[in-house]
Amino acid sequence: MTILNELLLVAILVTNIALSGNSRLKTCIDIVSIQGFALGLLPAVIGLETGMSVELVVIAIAGIVLRGIVFPHLLKKSIQNASASRELKPVVGYFLSTLIALALIAVSLWLSRRLQFLDPSLLLFSTVALATIFTGTFIIVGRRLAVMQIVGYILLENGIYCLGLAFVREIPLIVELGVLFDAIVAVFVMSVATNKIHEEFEHFDVAKLDSLKG
Amino acid sequence: MILFNVGFLIIALGWIPGLALKKASSINKAGMISTMAGCALVLISSIIGMSGVFVGQLYFFSWRMPFGQALFSMEPLSSFFLFIITLISGLAATYAPAYLRHYGDEPSRFKSHWFFYQILVASMMIVVVAQNAIFFMLAWELMSLSSFFLVEFRNEKAKVRQAGWMYLVFTHIGAAFLLAMFALLARNAGSFDFKAFRESAYSIPKPLSGLVFIFAVIGFGMKAGFFPAHIWLPEAHPSAPSHVSALMSAVMIKTAIYGILMTLAFLSPVSAWQGWLLLGIGLVSGVAGIGMAITRNDMKSLLAYSSVENIGIIAVGVGIGILGQASANGVLAFLGFGAAFFHVLNHSLFKSLLFFGSGAIQTAANTLNINEMGGLLKRMPFTGAAMLAGAAAICGFPPFNGFISEFLIYTSAFSARFETPMVRELYIVLVLGGLALIGALAAYAFTKLGGIGLLGEPRTKAAAQANEVVPAMYVPMIVLASLCLLIGIFPSTVIGFLEPMLSSLNLLPPAAVLDGMLNSLRGIQLSTSAFLAFILFLAIVRKFIARNKYIKVSETWGCGYDKPDAKMQYSSSSFAEPFVSLIAPLTRPKVVGELPALHFPKMKDFKVDVQDPVLDRVVVPAYGWTGKLFGKFSIIQHGNTHLYVLYIVLALLVALVWGLGL
CATH class of the missing domain: 1.20.5 (Single alpha-helices involved in coiled-coils or other helix-helix interfaces)
Structure with a gap:
């Protein structure tokens, strides 16, 4: 575990906390972009440690391009003609959200310690992965706007990807790319859907979806 | 056996050619032909099977089924039920196309109808031959679901949808009990095969055997329509097309009786309380069913309640049989089970006959309300005569078949022997009194159906304009009516037919007793034949005397009035009034409007609605x-x-x- 590696992981952790406490949609998307870059670089850094291979380079480039550039771009497009530039009435307030994000990191750390089969050197890795997953789901639960739901989903994806890197170092290229492809399709569909919801209902408040319930 | 396989396949796949057809009438014909062909083949194989040639042989479909093999056999008991299933299904299929013509010509509706019809027939066949619990349950569920969709034939009506749902709920509650029952049996036997159940029958601990029996009575009783689970019958039968009502009422609910008989073989030796329980349930179902039937004005609803009554009589027979086995009284067991088998056969004949008849009246007079009928015997001679024969048979009047099964049960009252005279007297009072009460009330109900509906003068224009239906509809009825008559005249022949089955179930009494029994049946045979000959003689004499004489034909029940009116007749409601007011404390009928009073009464509307x-x-x-209870969970939804x-x-x-x- 090199300094560089740890630095990236800590960056991801910090972006998680920053996301939970931020209300501006544009800023949130930028933070997601930063997290995407950090995550994309991870395989390359691992490669520096254990020996570079073509696969790792491909995965790193694909990760940086998709998570760092394509996803944020899609998100930005989906809020372009939206009336709201920030989320004003979240389900869970921003101060409380930050505290919860911190608590989730603590829970993740505790859970990672209990993972018997885990190499102790990977403790930070799995903590960051679990914390990202939990923060992602928490954002899905705690925010009203559809864009933030997508942000939550991307975080969830990032966390799962990170967990994969932590537990199974040698993920076959094809699987890795498959996962990425799944994620891009999902984000794409959700962005389009968000746009459509906005066009149709003049808002994209997910909490109002229950008016469709019979 | 090959006959069974081929026939089964023809029925199970017979709906496929219909899919390619475009015209409703050709779809109906395709369905009719394949059903009839398949039923004919299986009918033959079931007659062979009843002689006992397939005893002890197991067959299986080469199909990898979870929890065992798709085993089946053609024991005489299964063959007996197969015989009834195929006979009635075939006749109902003959009747169906002409009847269905009155339901428009939308092809998809008839395609799905024949699909579910043939799946129902095929699944009923599997239910009675299956030798593995899972296989049995699969067929059982298939049978419930396909009949549910058949009831939903006219699903554009809210009432039909509601009736279908009620049936579905009841049948699923029953299925849950059956699953629990089979799970208990399988835990004891270590396998889901019926063979294993039978072999481990003696090793079942007493409490467990009691529990299994109660589950069987509840589970199968839901389908059979034992009181108080009878509720779905009067809802579902009037909603379904008539040939489907006939199939469900005459055949499908009998599979539940088969189920109870089958379960008894897993529980030997039986205990006396089980017999008493079934006897009690049977009597209550009988009295309550026929009592409610009297209050009905809807012909099919009346018939549905009468099915509850007849299932009750069958349950009484089974109960008596169990009492006989429990007290090691071979004669009693023979009489009880014999009466039950006989009545299963009889009821399937006359009940399908009556449902066919009500369907014919429905298409001809465009009503099922007995209040709106009248004078139909003159306008529909074949349908009317066949229905009167069915009504006489269902009331247990000689020379028809219903008399024989009730005669067997009556006889059983005198051959019961219990340790204490008290119990014996209780038994005699229950059986004789209960059955006599049921018989009298049945006569009341069917006098109403026959006398108000078929005799007299028409009460509406539609009834006055009714015409006889096409032969495809009345020929099945005539076949059934003649079968009712033949069985009533030659009961000892039928007993001979059933002998292999009774002996395979160890139910044959000592030869001397059987001979005595057969002798008394031959006595019935002689007296009914003499009676019929006498009637025939009277008819000839009448013809002879009336020859060349002036005969004045006037309106029925004109009572010598100058200008009689159809309104002067008893209506269906007024005929039932004495009984309705007798049981009013129980049913609390809803009365709408008031009776006309004083001299020169004005026009009044009066309606009595009796709820179950x-x-x-x-x-x-x-x-x-x-x-309300489960609504609370909507908080999390x-x-x-x-x-x-x-x-x-x-x-x-x-x-x-x-x-x-x-």
Whole structure:
């Protein structure tokens, strides 16, 4: 575990906390972009440690391009003609959200310690992965706007990807790319859907979806 | 055996050619032909099977089924039920195309109808031959579902949909009990095969055997329509097309009787209380069913309640049989089970006859309300005569077949021997009194159906314009009516036919007793033949005397009035009034309008609506409570997406913490 590696992981952790406490949609998307870059670089850094291979380079480039550039771009497009530039009435307030994000990191750390089969050197890795997953789901639960739901989903994806890197170092290229492809399709569909919801209902408040319930 | 396989396949796949056809009438014909062909083949194989040639042989479909093999056999008992299933299904298929013509010409509706019809027939066949519990349950569920969709034939009507749902709910409650029962049996036997159940029958501990029996009575009783689970019958039967009502009422509910008989073989030796229980349930179902039938004005609803009564009589027979086995009284067991078998056969004949008849009247007079009929015997001579024969048979009048099964039960009252005279007297009072009461009430109900509906003068224009239906519809009825008559005249022949089955079930009494029994049946044969000959003689004499004489034909029940009116006749409601007011404390009928009073009364509207007390005061409130109870769970089904995701997150977290932390 090199300094560089740890630095990236800590960056991801910090972006998680920053996301939970931020209300501006544009800023949130930028933070997601930063997290995407950090995550994309991870395989390359691992490669520096254990020996570079073509696969790792491909995965790193694909990760940086998709998570760092394509996803944020899609998100930005989906809020372009939206009336709201920030989320004003979240389900869970921003101060409380930050505290919860911190608590989730603590829970993740505790859970990672209990993972018997885990190499102790990977403790930070799995903590960051679990914390990202939990923060992602928490954002899905705690925010009203559809864009933030997508942000939550991307975080969830990032966390799962990170967990994969932590537990199974040698993920076959094809699987890795498959996962990425799944994620891009999902984000794409959700962005389009968000746009459509906005066009149709003049808002994209997910909490109002229950008016469709019979 | 090959006959059975081929016939089964023809029925199970017979709906496929219909899919390619475009015209409703050709779809109906295709369905009719394949059903009839398949039924004919299986009918032959079942007659062979009843002689006992397939005893002890197991067959299987080469199909990898979970929990065992798709085993089946053609024991005489199964063959007997197969015989009834195929006979009635074939006749109903003959009747169906002409009847269905009155339901428009939308092809898809008839395609699905024949699909479910043939699946129903095929699944009923499997139910009675299956030798593995899972296989049995699969067929049983298929039977319930296909009949549910058949009831939903006219699903554009809200009432039909409601009736279908009620049937579905009841049949699923029953199925749950059956699953529990089979699970208990399988735990004891270590296998789901019926053979294993039978072999381990003696090793079942007493309490478990009692529990299994109660589950069987509840589970099969839901399908059979034992009181108070009879509620779905009067809802579902009037909603279904008539040939489907005939099939369900005459055949499908009998598979439940088969189920109870089958379960008894898993529980030997039986105990006396089981017999008493079935006897009691049978008597209550009989009296309550026929009592409610009297109050009905809808012909098919009346017939449905009368099915409850007849199932009750069959249950009485089975109960007596169990009492006989439990007290090691071979004669009693023979009489009880014999009466039950006989009545299963008889009821399937006359009940399908009556349902066919009500369907014919429905198409001809465009009504099922007995109040709106009248004078139909003159206008529909074949249908009317066949229905009168069916009504006489169902009341147990000689020379028809219903008399024979009731005669066997009556006889049983005198051959019962119990340790204490008290019990014996109780038994005699219950059986004789109960059956006599049921018989009298049945006569009341069917006098109403025959006398008000078929005799007299038409009460509406539609009834006055009714014409006889096409031969495809009345020929099945005539076949059934003649079978009723033939069985009534030659009962000892039928007993001979059933002998292999009774002996395979160890039910044949000592030869001397059997001979005595057969002798008394031959006595019936002689006296009914003499009676018929006498009637024939009278008819000839009448013809002879009336020859060349002036005969004045006037309106029925004109009572010598100058200008009689159809309104002067008894209506269906007024005929039933004495009984309705007698049981009013139980049923609390709803009265709309008031009776005309004083001289020169004005025009008045008067209507009495009798609700089934079980439906009104048990089932409907129970539905309400269940809805309220489970409505409370809708708090967690609020439609809020955030909280749904939260459930998932919390479940994940709890799972992780539980898995790793503890």
